Amino acid sequence: MKKAVFFDIDGTLVDCLNGIKDITPRVKKAIHALQENGDYVFIATGRPYAFLNEALRNFGFDGFVLTNGAYVKVKEKCIYKEFINKDFINDIVGNFEKYNIQYILQGEPYSYIKDEHKKLHSFYDSFGISKKYLEGNYSLENLDIYKIEMLCDDKKGIDYFLSIVNDEYDYIHDEEHGFFELYSKRNTKASGILKVLDFLDIPIENSYAFGDGKNDIEMLSTVGCGIAMGNASDYVKKYAKKVTDTVHNDGVALEIENFILK
Structure with missing residues (x-):
């Protein structure tokens, strides 16, 4: 029976802020070995397609669970998408301008x-995000948006942002950088993974996921075997069935070689 293995990016396959900007050779070899074995490999990330570097796009993954599960592809086929309500987008973007909140709309x-959101551009530059799939000129009413990210260190702006969070939307707040992510509660990495498994007719016990962050908790606890990275927090690790070594010590490769392929 074929397996499906899902990989978070930041802190799992790469660590851009700490010098690992591409998948290491050993991890690449291990992931390709899964495919040679007839298994499927997928990225499962909070990132949109625009935030995947060329190496990730061209690696040969069998598909992508993007923007926390709001957009899901198997090979070149979109099997699921749900964009944020357009009226809601129109309302909040107008207020983002009012409160000087820099933002990016992820399609x-x-x-x-x-272009004038220089501080946010600089933030993405630090992660090595290419501008190839970033557009500065657009018509808001023509866009399908799956997630929004914002930069705001002003109290009035932060208070406004927190006021729009409700039962339908969830968020992540990086207080150190004044950075926010806003996304639908209906979609998660786990819900996207379940759609992939259903599409490929793979039983959940034959699914695996690697992750390190709080937004990986649901997928780690949903798949047949969730594997936390050694650099994950103890809080995240308790939701996984296994813990491997750190991203810097090729933790993904170790678990593939010694567990999944055995």
């Missing part, structure tokens, strides 16, 4: 960010 394949 497929492009994401949309104004």
